[in-house]
Amino acid sequence: TTENFQFTLKKTDAGARLGEVSMPRGTIRTPAFMPVGTVGTVKAMYLDQVRETGADIILGNTYHLMLRPTAERVARLGGLHKLIRWEHPILTDSGGFQVMSLSGLRKLDEQGVTFKSHVDGSLHHMSPERSIEIQGLLGSDIQMQLDECVALPAEPKEIERAMELSLRWAERCKVAFGNQPGKAMFGIVQGGDVPALRVRSAEELAKLDLKGYAVGGLAVGEPQDVMLKMLETTLPVLPGEKPRYLMGVGTPDDILKSVARGIDMFDCVMPTRSGRHGLAFTRRGKVNIRNARHAEDMRPLDEQSNCPATRDYSRAYLHHLVRANEALGGMLLSWHNLNYYQELMQGIRKAIAEGRFADFMAETIEEWARG
Numbered sequence: 001t002t003e004n005f006q007f008t009l010k011k012t013d014a015g016a017r018l019g020e021v022s023m024p025r026g027t028i029r030t031p032a033f034m035p036v037g038t039v040g041t042v043k044a045m046y047l048d049q050v051r052e053t054g055a056d057i058i059l060g061n062t063y064h065l066m067l068r069p070t071a072e073r074v075a076r077l078g079g080l081h082k083l084i085r086w087e088h089p090i091l092t093d094s095g096g097f098q099v100m101s102l103s104g105l106r107k108l109d110e111q112g113v114t115f116k117s118h119v120d121g122s123l124h125h126m127s128p129e130r131s132i133e134i135q136g137l138l139g140s141d142i143q144m145q146l147d148e149c150v151a152l153p154a155e156p157k158e159i160e161r162a163m164e165l166s167l168r169w170a171e172r173c174k175v176a177f178g179n180q181p182g183k184a185m186f187g188i189v190q191g192g193d194v195p196a197l198r199v200r201s202a203e204e205l206a207k208l209d210l211k212g213y214a215v216g217g218l219a220v221g222e223p224q225d226v227m228l229k230m231l232e233t234t235l236p237v238l239p240g241e242k243p244r245y246l247m248g249v250g251t252p253d254d255i256l257k258s259v260a261r262g263i264d265m266f267d268c269v270m271p272t273r274s275g276r277h278g279l280a281f282t283r284r285g286k287v288n289i290r291n292a293r294h295a296e297d298m299r300p301l302d303e304q305s306n307c308p309a310t311r312d313y314s315r316a317y318l319h320h321l322v323r324a325n326e327a328l329g330g331m332l333l334s335w336h337n338l339n340y341y342q343e344l345m346q347g348i349r350k351a352i353a354e355g356r357f358a359d360f361m362a363e364t365i366e367e368w369a370r371g
């Protein structure tokens with residue numbers, strides 16, 4: 001680790017990149033999957049287990065934490081890392097996406113957004129400056145700019161207006177963030193599904209010389225081929241020596257195809273949320289453990305795994321727990337899925353290191369299909 005934020009590109013294999021982000025709190029091996037810890041917890045998991053699965057960094061959310069327990073209280077309690085007992089890096093989203101998707105949005109203007117809390121209906125205002133202030137109070141290592149996310153489909157004029165506002169907010173966030181050597185503020189490329197707007201957003205953000213760049217406004221229900229097309233349009237315009245983060249993505253298939261196009265970092269609720277609903281990701285494809293076919297299947301999900309949830313518990317027991325809506329069901333499947341995602345990332349990193357990523361991707365997708 002270093003006292004500065006440092007991204008090192010170690011190897012490329014066609015479009016895929018092997019790298020690492022070193023920060024005072026630890027090193028992030030990329031391509032990286034970041035478990036989502038929305039309100040200061042990766043749901044149904046102990047953070048020791050999250051670390052054990054191989055996670056180098058987790059996410060927190062400005063929107064949720066500012067509403068409860070509030071950023072000021074987290075700061076009084078010593079910051080998020082101390083409060084939740086995770087001493088490795090934490091990336092916090094800015095609230096841009098959550099305000100649009102979760103709150104009763106009241107007003108959006110040049111200054112910021114005014115919204116009603118989905119927790120208690122109280123009124124809140126968030127400006128780019130306040131979002132960065134909150135992320136600072138939380139002690140976040142990688143802070144995201146405040147952006148305006150437009151739900152697709154949308155009129156190109158509307159997408160352009162939101163993209164240009166997000167660019168102005170990126171500059172204000174850069175000023176508000178100032179100079180914090182061991183930390184980083186990432187910009188977020190917007191532009192919806194309009195290639196020319198994506199390119200302009202990426203070009204303008206690149207001029208700000210930020211520490212890293214996220215591709216946002218995707219994984220909002222658009223088809224995978226549209227998402228991949230936007231990556232092919234956007235990534236070549238972003239500086240190659242900076243990390244690229246695809247927000248909210250995704251399934252194992254999304255991740256493989258996005259790594260192939262040059263994405264370094266991912267976050268998604270998929271492994272934890274679907275685990276709580278009884279869906280297991282495995283090397284042989286998805287297993288809906290609720291399905292009656294598992295009721296007396298004494299096999300574990302994968303006897304070769306080193307994860308206890310995957311190796312030691314029968315599908316029959318997992319089926320029973322999920323059908324009975326028992327907490328242990330969601331706990332074991334979240335643990336299994338996070339471990340599967342990290343094993344996938346480990347396989348991806350190894351394949352890039354050995355110059356065989358294309359084969360790894362084809363073989364992995366083929367094995368899922370075999371079922």
Ligand SMILES: CNc1nc2cc3c(cc2[nH]1)N=C(N)NC3
Binds near residue numbers: 094098149188219220
């Ligand atoms: C689940 N899909 C998803 N797309 C996203 C897109 C964004 C985001 C979070 C997301 N999650 N956070 C932002 N601040 N902006 C863009």
